[in-house]
Structures are given as structure tokens and as C-alpha cells.
Amino acid sequence: MSKGTLFDKVWDLHTVGILPSGQTQLFIGLHLIHEVTSPQAFAMLRDRGLPVLYPERTVATVDHIVPTGNQARPFADTLAEEMMQELEKNCQAHNIRFYNIGSGNQGIVHIIAPEQGLTQPGMTVACGDSHTSTHGAFGAIAFGIGTSQVRDVLASQTLALSKLKVRRIEVNGDLKPGVYAKDVILHIIRKLGVKGGVGYAYEYAGTTFEKMSMEERMTVCNMAIEGGARCGYVNPDQVTYDYLHGRDFAPKGADWEKAVAWWDSIRSDPDAEYDDVVIFDAAEIQPTVTWGITPGQGLGVNETIPTPEELPDSERAIAQEAYQYMKFQPGQPIAGTKIDVCFVGSCTNGRISDLREAAKFAQGHKVASTVKAFVVPGSERVKQQAEAEGLDKIFVEAGFEWREPGCSMCLAMNPDKLEGDQISASSSNRNFKGRQGSPQGRTLLMSPAMVIAAAIRGEVTDVRTLNGNP
Amino acid sequence: MSEVKTISGRGIPLQGNDIDTDRIIPARFLRCVTFDGLGEQAFADDRQQMQGQHPFDLPQYQGANILVVNENFGCGSSREHAPQALSKWGIQALIGESFAEIFFGNCVAIGIPCVTASPEQVAQLQQALMNNPQGTLTLNLEALEVGFEGLTFKVEMGTGSQQMLTTGTWDSCGQLVANREQILATTAQLPYLVWA
Numbered sequence: 001m002s003k004g005t006l007f008d009k010v011w012d013l014h015t016v017g018i019l020p021s022g023q024t025q026l027f028i029g030l031h032l033i034h035e036v037t038s039p040q041a042f043a044m045l046r047d048r049g050l051p052v053l054y055p056e057r058t059v060a061t062v063d064h065i066v067p068t069g070n071q072a073r074p075f076a077d078t079l080a081e082e083m084m085q086e087l088e089k090n091c092q093a094h095n096i097r098f099y100n101i102g103s104g105n106q107g108i109v110h111i112i113a114p115e116q117g118l119t120q121p122g123m124t125v126a127c128g129d130s131h132t133s134t135h136g137a138f139g140a141i142a143f144g145i146g147t148s149q150v151r152d153v154l155a156s157q158t159l160a161l162s163k164l165k166v167r168r169i170e171v172n173g174d175l176k177p178g179v180y181a182k183d184v185i186l187h188i189i190r191k192l193g194v195k196g197g198v199g200y201a202y203e204y205a206g207t208t209f210e211k212m213s214m215e216e217r218m219t220v221c222n223m224a225i226e227g228g229a230r231c232g233y234v235n236p237d238q239v240t241y242d243y244l245h246g247r248d249f250a251p252k253g254a255d256w257e258k259a260v261a262w263w264d265s266i267r268s269d270p271d272a273e274y275d276d277v278v279i280f281d282a283a284e285i286q287p288t289v290t291w292g293i294t295p296g297q298g299l300g301v302n303e304t305i306p307t308p309e310e311l312p313d314s315e316r317a318i319a320q321e322a323y324q325y326m327k328f329q330p331g332q333p334i335a336g337t338k339i340d341v342c343f344v345g346s347c348t349n350g351r352i353s354d355l356r357e358a359a360k361f362a363q364g365h366k367v368a369s370t371v372k373a374f375v376v377p378g379s380e381r382v383k384q385q386a387e388a389e390g391l392d393k394i395f396v397e398a399g400f401e402w403r404e405p406g407c408s409m410c411l412a413m414n415p416d417k418l419e420g421d422q423i424s425a426s427s428s429n430r431n432f433k434g435r436q437g438s439p440q441g442r443t444l445l446m447s448p449a450m451v452i453a454a455a456i457r458g459e460v461t462d463v464r465t466l467n468g469n470p
Numbered sequence: 471m472s473e474v475k476t477i478s479g480r481g482i483p484l485q486g487n488d489i490d491t492d493r494i495i496p497a498r499f500l501r502c503v504t505f506d507g508l509g510e511q512a513f514a515d516d517r518q519q520m521q522g523q524h525p526f527d528l529p530q531y532q533g534a535n536i537l538v539v540n541e542n543f544g545c546g547s548s549r550e551h552a553p554q555a556l557s558k559w560g561i562q563a564l565i566g567e568s569f570a571e572i573f574f575g576n577c578v579a580i581g582i583p584c585v586t587a588s589p590e591q592v593a594q595l596q597q598a599l600m601n602n603p604q605g606t607l608t609l610n611l612e613a614l615e616v617g618f619e620g621l622t623f624k625v626e627m628g629t630g631s632q633q634m635l636t637t638g639t640w641d642s643c644g645q646l647v648a649n650r651e652q653i654l655a656t657t658a659q660l661p662y663l664v665w666a
Contacts, residue, residue, distance in 0.1 A: 016649055016656045021639060022630040025646055027656045029663070037549065039503035050647065065501060079501035086503045120662055130548040130572055146550035146576035148641075156646035158653060161575075162630055194488055195542040198571055228545065230571050251665035262661050294488050294545075314541075318487050411547075413497045432492045432546060439496075439515035 002166035004272035006235055007201045010141045013266075014124045016158055023160045029123035030135075031058040031153045032109045033096070035065055035083040036413065037128030041150035042090040052094040054157045059118060060091050061099040063108045064413045068376050068403035071101055080414070094154075107379020107405045110134040110347040114218060115381055117247025121236035121263040126153055131347045131429065133224040136233030137217035138240055139266065141201070143231040164230065165199055165275035170206035173282035178464040180357070181216035182349060182427070182447035184208065186288040186298045189227040192278065194296040197229025200275070203268060204234045208282040214243040215353040222348045223429050226295035235267040287463055290431045290445040291334050292322030297431075301450070301462045305332050325433055326442050327421070335460050337444070340422040342373035342455035343436075344448045345403075346410040349427035350378025352385050354448045359391040361452040361466055367399030368458030374401035374416075376408040400455070412437025425454035473638035474581055474611060477563040481607035481618065482534035483596035484525050489539065490546035491573060495555040497547075508551055509558030526559065530603035538596050539566035541589070544573025553577045563609050565616060565625060567592050578631045581640050583611055585625035595621065612636050 002008055016025040033041075038060070045052070052058065065080040075081040091098035099105040105112060110131050113119045119135040125142035126132060128150045135142035145159065152159055169188060189196075202224050209217060217234045224232025234240075241260055244250045251259040286300030297319070299305065305323075307330035308316045323330060328337075344350075344358050355377060367373045375395045377383035383405055386392055392402045409416040410428035417437025418424055424436055424443050431443040444460065453461040499511040517524040525531050537556065543566045544552060553576045556564075564577065564584040577584050587595075598618055599605070605619040611632060614625050634640040657663055 013659060014656065016652045019630075019642070019645060020637075021634045023634075023642075025649060025652070027653065027660070029660065036500050040505055040550075043504065044643075048643070050643075053647075053653075064497075077501070083501060083503055123662060128548060128550075130546065132548075144548035144572050146548055146553075146572065146579060148550060148576065148579035148643075152643050152646055155643055156649075156653065158646045158649075160634075160642040160646060162628060194545060195568060195570070198542070198568065225546075225572075228542070228570065251662075255665045258661065259665060294490075321486065411492075411497045413500060430490075430492070430546060432490045434496055434515045435492050437498070439518060 002273055002275050004269035005166045005203060005274065006139055006233060006266055006268045007141060007164070007166045007203065009266045010122055010124065011163060019160055021160070023162050025158050026124060026161050027158050028126045028153050029057065030113065030118060030125045031157070032113055032125065032127035032132070033058055033060045033150065034109050034129065035062045035087040037147050038090065038150055039083065039086045040147045041154060044151040045154055050155045052096065052154045055095045057157055058096050058154065059113065060087060060096050061106050061109050061112055062087060062101060064407045064411065066101060066406040067415050068406045068408045069415065071404050104380050107382065108347045108350060108407055110222065111350060111378035111382065114138065115379060117244055117250035120244065120250070121240060122266045126159060130225045131222050133231045134218050134222040134347060136221040136224065136231050137214060139233055139236035139263065141231055141233065144225060164201045166203055167197070167200045167276040167278065168203045168205050168274045169278050171208035171280045171282050172206040173208060175208065175282050175285060178287050178449065179285050180447040180449060181212060181219040183285050183288040185220045185223040186290065186295065186445065187285045188280065189223065189296050190288070190298040192227055194226065194294045195228040197224065197227040200229050202229040202232035204232060209234050210237065213353060214239060215351045218351065219348055223295065226429055236263045287447065287450055289334050289450065289460060291326065291328060292319065293325055293431060293433050294318060295429065295431060295445060297322055299334060301335055301460065303334065305330055305334060307331050335462060337423065337460040339371055339425045339454045339459055341418060341424040342371055342451050343376070343409045343424055343426045343428065344451050345376030345378065345408050346428040347378065348429045349448045350376060350382065352382050354427065355382065355386050355391050358448040358452050359394045361449050361463060362398040362400065363394050365398050365456040367455045370458050371455050373399065373455040374403055376403040377405050379405050409436050411435060425451045425460065427451050472581070474583060474635040474640065476608060476610050477536060478606060478608040479535035480533060480604065481536045481538050481595070481599045482525050482531040483538045483599045485540060485596060487541040488545055489543050491544055491549050491552040492546055494544065494552040495549065500549060500551050505551065505554040505558065508555035512555040512559045533560065535560050535562045536607050536609060537561045537564045538592060538599060539564060540592060541567040543569050545570035548572045550576045553580055553582055557582060565592065565595065565609065578634060578640055581635065583609065583627060583635050585609065585614065585627045587616065587623060587625045591623045
């Protein structure tokens with residue numbers, strides 16, 4: 001059993017008590033809600049006549065269903081409009097802070113909370129969305145929950161949970177040029193599997209993570225759940241504090257000093273004990289692309305799609321399903337795969353640093369005539385910042401569409417969808433069957449830079465060969 | 471809230487690893503403000519692809535209430551719409567090799583047990599169900615035992631979740647709300663609550 005880790009410390013501090021079932025009643029410091037998984041929770045509260053216990057500890061925004069084109073109300077999609085109105089009504093009725101479209105603060109829930117300084121080290125964060133693990137980048141214990149649990153948090157600001165084990169995932173060394181945080185997490189999931197993390201919290205440690213910016217750490221933590229781990233975190237350090245300082249909800253004045261001291265104290269101890277430790281070498285990580293139907297089916301961009309013989313027994317059935325669905329042959333190179341749609345955005349890679357990196361590669365190039373490509377900023381603030389830097393112009397000149405903030409084609413609950421068996425190069429997090437809105441649609445996950453390379457060449461391309469590099 | 475001790479009825483085998491919640495209920499059906507009507511949309515895309523051959527469409531499994539699955543079932547999105555859709559289709563319990571964590575928790579929260587058994591036992595049960603879809607399948611949650619027409623084996627479930635189901639305390643909301651004073655005491659030791 002782990003001891004002395006950040007996870008243990010934060011868990012203990014937030015423990016309200018042990019329930020008769022043996023589960024822990026855990027206090028939730030920050031509760032984030034959105035339009036998809038909250039309406040039924042509010043309805044359950046109404047049915048039971050329960051109030052929201054700490055309305056000031058819940059923050060709402062709208063992201064999944066918002067169109068990234070025409071956002072005029074009422075939305076053309078009447079179901080989306082109904083969800084929107086429900087959230088507006090619920091937030092108003094319960095006095096919950098709501099960042100609506102046009103507020104200047106709306107965006108993907110996992111982007112807006114960090115950018116406003118709402119997410120802080122040592123907190124517990126819950127949201128009815130599996131990518132809540134993102135917030136672990138700050139040294140918070142953050143995890144996705146279902147709607148009945150959203151109800152529980154609204155009613156009691158607590159959850160009934162079983163404690164997780166802690167696996168330390170250490171990556172050391174410098175990443176090669178063209179290798180990004182996205183490649184690091186795709187590599188980890190490839191190696192540990194999509195269910196390797198079930199029952200675990202992932203602590204990301206080692207020099208590779210220490211050198212990462214906060215936004216890179218968020219990309220890594222975001223996809224903990226794709227490896228089966230409900231939460232993933234990085235111990236807070238100076239990078240965390242520098243990011244937080246001065247943000248809207250960050251502690252101010254004398255509180256700041258107290259906060260830093262407390263944040264330092266909740267870091268994993270040097271002699272902390274872990275349930276498991278896994279070590280990777282950053283130099284081994286290549287620009288990574290998924291070829292199949294789970295985020296664990298990844299490979300280096302210059303590798304070939306594995307044959308059944310190259311795979312362990314346990315992975316052969318899902319590989320067979322993937323060859324068939326993806327219409328790929330075992331042994332075929334992934335580079336050169338023709339791409340129909342390119343998407344840069346999502347809670348994984350829709351932050352300003354992602355867009356800057358993407359723009360760097362888009363500049364001076366043109367999107368291939370066979371490709372539909374679009375860039376979706378993760379929030380209104382990201383959009384505003386990108387426009388202030390002229391990134392939007394670079395994208396538009398290169399032939400990308402520049403959109404309004406939202407979840408967009410990551411999950412296609414809005415008008416952005418694949419059609420038929422189109423293949424997308426996507427900076428999002430899931431390549432599940434049908435994920436991007438067409439029951440036959442195919443998704444290749446990769447870093448934003450690799451998406452841009454695919455858009456320009458019209459096929460999966462090693463980003464290191466763009467811009468005149470060999 | 472009812473105690474969930476024994477579930478008996480007919481089983482429906484659904485083979486495949488890593489069946490994610492996007493497949494259980496595709497995202498477009500999440501454009502709703504209640505869980506009503508999700509039952510018809512369970513596995514909508516898979517069913518369309520399989521043109522009537524998906525277990526949820528096969529006549530012999532209509533009316534089944536125990537779903538038998540393989541590894542890492544329910545991975546991906548945290549959408550409770552997934553267990554809700556299964557529940558509304560008629561599923562009352564799941565037997566599988568393993569379950570994704572959020573999915574498992576969402577099932578327990580609505581009173582649906584997910585128990586695990588070895589890959590061999592699950593495969594054997596799936597085959598037995600295909601051979602005899604009308605047979606009676608029973609999950610005894612107290613004894614943690616599955617029985618099907620002469621085939622019996624032990625299954626596993628975390629003690630906490632098992633207890634919540636068998637004692638009828640799986641809906642934790644009431645218990646959580648009742649501990650108001652302890653909640654207040656906990657907030658007193660969290661420095662960040664007063665910073666912003």
C-alpha cells in the first residue's frame with residue numbers, strides 16, 4: 001500500500017470518514033459541471049428536495065454540445081438548445097457560477113478551470129467527465145464521475161470512493177525534436193495498455209515531466225484515463241507556482257506564501273512508498289500515431305502496423321477487430337496513410353501552447369486539397385490570445401478553418417463530425433469506433449504538430465520531415 | 471432503496487474486449503436532459519453495423535437481464551448514460567472478465583452489480599448461453615456465485631460495493647448528506663477553501 005505520496009496526503013486530508021461499506025467519504029474541493037452530465041443530477045436533487053450544499057465550490061460551463069461555427073441562440077439543434085437552457089436554469093436556481101458563451105471565460109471545462117487558477121495543488125477535483133484527470137497536472141487528485149455522483153457532490157460536496165493504489169511512472173531524459181507530451185502519454189498507454197491503470201492513480205515523475213510546462217503536463221494527465229487510470233498527477237513545483245501566480249482564483253498577497261508552503265508540503269516524500277514503479281527513457285519515444293480502435297494501439301510514425309504474430313495473445317482479438325474496422329493490413333506502414341479530415345483542438349491539445357506549436361508548422365504551407373482541416377481553440381481566452389498573436393491568420397492562410405471554442409470533433413455531440421469512413425488525424429484523445437460521429441469513421445490520434453503535417457501532406461507524415469528537415 | 475442479493479433470469483453474451491461507453495451509447499444520444507429512452511439506443515452503431523446479428527437484436531436474447539462480457543468493459547467516457555441505457559434495455563447485472571473503473575462505479579450507484587470471473591469461466595458461460603439461451607442464469611451476490619444449468623463458479627466483487635448492494639445502501643447520497651458535521655470538520659483542515 002502506498003505511503004507518503006501526494007495521493008495519500010491529499011486523500012487523507014479530504015477524508016470525511018469511513019462509510020459502513022468500508023468506502024471513504026471524500027470531500028471534493030472543486031466541482032466542475034457542464035451541460036451533458038449534470039441535468040439528470042439536478043433533477044435527482046429536485047426529486048429528493050435537496051439543496052446544493054456548497055454552490056460556491058461548483059463551477060459550470062458549456063462545451064460538449066456548442067457549435068463551433070454559428071453560435072447564435074437558439075442553437076439550430078433543438079436538443080442542444082434544450083440542454084443549454086437546462087444548465088442555465090439550474091445554475092441560476094442554485095446560484096452556481098456559470099461561464100456561458102460570450103462571457104470571455106467559456107471553454108472546455110478542463111481548459112477553463114486551469115487557466116483561471118481554479119485548479120490548484122492539493123485539491124480534490126471532480127467532474128462528470130472522464131478527462132477530469134487533466135487537473136492532476138497541478139498536483140490535485142482529479143477524476144471523472146458519473147451523473148449519480150454529480151448529484152452526490154452537489155448535495156454533499158463529497159463522494160463515496162474506494163482508495164486507489166499509486167503507480168509511479170518515471171520518464172527521464174530529454175524528448176527528441178518533434179516529440180511532444182502527447183507522444184509521451186501515447187507511448188505510456190501503448191506500453192502499459194488501456195486497462196493497465198485500472199485501480200491505480202498514476203504519479204508522473206522524472207526529469208522529463210519536471211521539464212514540461214504546465215500545459216504539457218495537462219496533456220499527459222488528461223489521458224491517464226485512456227490507460228485505465230482514473231487519475232494521474234504531477235507533484236507541484238516552481239513550474240506549477242509560476243503558472244498559477246496572478247491567475248484570477250489563485251491565492252493573493254499573504255495567502256500566496258501560505259499556499260506555496262502548503263503545496264510544497266503535500267508533494268510526495270522522497271522516501272514515499274508506491275504500489276508499483278515503471279520507468280521509461282524519453283529517448284525511446286517517437287512521434288506516435290494510433291492505428292487502431294483503442295488509444296493503446298499506437299506506434300512510432302515510422303513503424304508498421306503490427307501483425308498478429310508480433311502481438312501478445314491478449315491483444316490479438318482487439319487487433320483483428322481494428323484491422324477490419326480501420327481497413328488496414330497488418331504489416332502496412334502507418335506513414336503515408338491518406339487523411340480526409342484534420343482536427344487540432346480538444347481538452348487534450350486545445351491550449352495556447354498547442355496552437356502556437358501547430359501554427360509554427362502551418363506557417364508558409366497549404367493544407368492539401370483533399371483534406372478538410374480545422375483548428376478549434378479550447379476556450380474563449382485561448383481564442384483571444386491566439387488572435388492577439390496572429391495565429392488565426394496563419395491557420396486561415398494555410399487553409400485551416402478557425403473556429404469558436406468547444407469540444408468539437410473530439411466526440412461529435414455538435415455539428416463537427418466525420419462522414420462515412422473518413423479518416424481523421426486528430427489531436428484529441430479517443431480513437432474508439434464511431435467516436436467522431438460517423439459509425440464507420442476512423443480516427444488516428446497524434447500530436448498537434450503531427451496533425452498539421454498530415455494536413456499539409458494529405459497523409460500521415462513524420463513532422464520532422466516538414467520545413468525542409470530530412 | 472432495494473437490496474440486491476440475487477438476480478435470476480436469462481443471460482446475454484456479448485463478446486469482445488475494450489468495449490467502450492461510446493459504443494454502449496454513442497455520444498449523439500447524450501443530447502438529452504433525462505435518461506428516458508436510452509434503452510432503445512444501447513449499442514446503436516454496433517447494432518446497425520451488424521444488421522440484426524448483434525446479441526441485443528437476436529430474438530433468443532430478448533428479455534435477458536444479465537449481460538456477460540469480456541475484458542475492460544465500459545472503458546472510456548464517464549457517461550452514466552451507458553449503464554442507464556443497459557438498465558433501461560433490461561440489464562440488471564453484469565458478469566465479465568474486468569470492468570473499467572468509472573463504469574463500475576456508475577453501475578453500483580444505480581444498483582447494478584458488476585462481478586468478475588476468469589477469462590475461461592466467462593468464455594464457458596458465454597458459450598453455454600449461446601447453446602442454451604433460454605436457460606436460467608443466477609447471480610447470487612451474497613455467496614458471490616454464478617449458476618447456469620449445472621455450471622457453477624465463484625465470482626468476485628470489491629467488498630465495499632458488494633456490501634452496498636446486498637444491504638441496499640448503494641445509493642450513497644443519503645448517507646453522505648447525513649454526515650454534515652463531519653463534512654464541516656473536514657473543511658476546517660483544508661487551507662485552500664479560504665484563499666479564493
